[in-house]
Amino acid sequence: MKLEVSCTRAEADHQQILRCKESLNSNADSIEDISRLMALAGNEVRFKILFLLQKEFELCPCDFADILEMSVPAVSQHLRKMKDAKIIGARREGQTIFYHISKKNESFFAAILTNVQSKRKIA
Amino acid sequence: MKLEVSCTRAEADHQQILRCKESLNSNADSIEDISRLMALAGNEVRFKILFLLQKEFELCPCDFADILEMSVPAVSQHLRKMKDAKIIGARREGQTIFYHISKKNESFFAAILTNVQSKRKIA
DNA sequence: TAATTATTTAAGCAAATACTTAAATAAATA
DNA sequence: TATTTATTTAAGTATTTGCTTAAATAATTA
Secondary structure, eight states: OOOSOOOOOTTOOHHHHHHHHHHHHHTHHHHHHHHHHHHHHTSHHHHHHHHHHHHHSOBOHHHHHHHHTSOHHHHHHHHHHHHHTTSEEEEEETTEEEEEEOHHHHHHHHHHHHHHHHHHHHO | OOOSOOOOOTTOOHHHHHHHHHHHHHTHHHHHHHHHHHHHHTSHHHHHHHHHHHHHSOBOHHHHHHHHTSOHHHHHHHHHHHHHTTSEEEEEETTEEEEEEOHHHHHHHHHHHHHHHHHHHHO
16 A cells, blocks of 8 residues: 555645644544444444443343343353443342443443434434 | 243343333334444544544545545545445535535534543543 | 353354455546 | 546455354352
8 A cells, every 4th residue: 555645636735634644643542442432332232232221220141132132142242342341340149240331431322322212203 | 043031030020121122122223223323433444534524524535545544445435335324425526525424413423523532631 | 069040251154344456437637 | 539637446355243052150059
């Protein structure tokens, strides 16, 4: 891949391009963090898990397996990804492990999940 | 995969499970829509494109190629995905095509992209 | 302590993703 | 009209993802 300027159009605004590069650079960490969160929430199964956790506060892997009609290991692997990313947390009660949305990301996902309900009203 | 109830724990709240299933069902369309948006925005390159479009209003494929330091076809394929999903729109000016965030999703992404800046302040 | 139950982990595989390079469109200009 | 420029499209490929099945942990109960 060429690393030179790819476009030679006269109208190209080089100040704008520089400004954009700097903006990406100074926000690099949070851009990476948030796009990672979005990628995790962008899987339909995980999005449903987050949607349900917001409504019910906490649920266990076998609840999810029942509700989503999928295997327990498949659910468990999704939960693990979100737990690794600190999107959700876990609490043990005997053999059962209850998952919940972590405090840290509660408001972020609340803002996104709001759109599920509002969109339904419109439709 | 077994389609039966996967978990036999006595404490399982069958009303809760039913309520969850119904909630997913009645919101199925918007859940699918929004998780699809999230998946598209969850790619770091596309997230950067949206971030830049929010700041600069409109940019062309070769601007993005310069700024993101990647090939024009690679950029173009990301733009196409977002255009197909109506996340962004396009306007032609001679040979140059300028992309912008579509009115429809402007506020949705604004809410998400806000977190980029605020997170930077905290850090 | 042995068996059962809930969950996780690991290996394997099919599908999806994101790039590459080359070719095709489309508009501007010589 | 031929050439250049901006963009898109298409084919090929390596990587990632999300499932499956089987085995491993961990806690409860008989």
